[in-house]
Amino acid sequence: MGPMPKALKALNVFTSLVFAVALYLVLFYAPREAVMGDVQRVFYFHVAAGWVGALAFLVTAVAGIFVLVRGDHRWDQLALASVEIGVVFTMINIVTGSIWARPVWNTWWTWDPRLVTASVMELIYLAYLMLRQGIEDPDRRARFAAVYGIVGFISVPLTFLSIRIFRTIHPVVVGNNDPTAQGTFDMTPKMKLAFFFSLFTFTFVYITLLWHRLRLQQFKERIEERKLRALTA
């Protein structure tokens, strides 16, 4: 692997700094929510992690289109790198939601449409990672993953819209809440700042991790090619 580009080093520093600021805003600057108490602070990074998951899967779907149209293998590398990050952050989103729900809904899990659709989305992309491993031919694997990534993306808007089209107890952050929603709250200006800054920060966390993961993938494929050449020589 070549030396780290200066832009990536700068991005590492910038992302670390904004992440530290986001932590400060979420833990100390935003006021304690009047009813739920401190656990509500998890909400800022819970939503931001969900946003990163959706963004990552969107990038995978777009990269999949480019794989099919242009047949360029680099788009497949991008799609794979993005899915891995999306799976990690969707997992964070689901687990932190469960932790928030325990004191607020009095349960770790309920068969609510949002929880179910988010979990199905996570399973779809976990399957993406597993199924890729089963295909030896790189071109066939890239085409399969591209189609899977595009079709699998249907689960993302479905998850986003689930709390808007189905009867649910999950709060809606942007838009009107279902009357049956539990754990809703009005954001004060300080809360709004912490919330939007968290979204901004996690977007940069995604970009930084994607770059690192992409470099890893390119390095891995170069080593695999060299191994193949060494074996056939």
Add this chain to the structure above:
Amino acid sequence: MWLQEAAANTFDYMVLGFGVILGSMALFILSIALRVRSLRKDEALLDELEQSS
């Protein structure tokens, strides 16, 4: 908890939540670093093989 006057004491849940967030992110970064290290070892081995042949 909705009829109470003071905020609920949910500090432990908050700590657990941030532990999951920061721990998962740290594990992912660590996994990338470990995979890079493993590939660097493979690269060094391939260099040795190429030089000896």
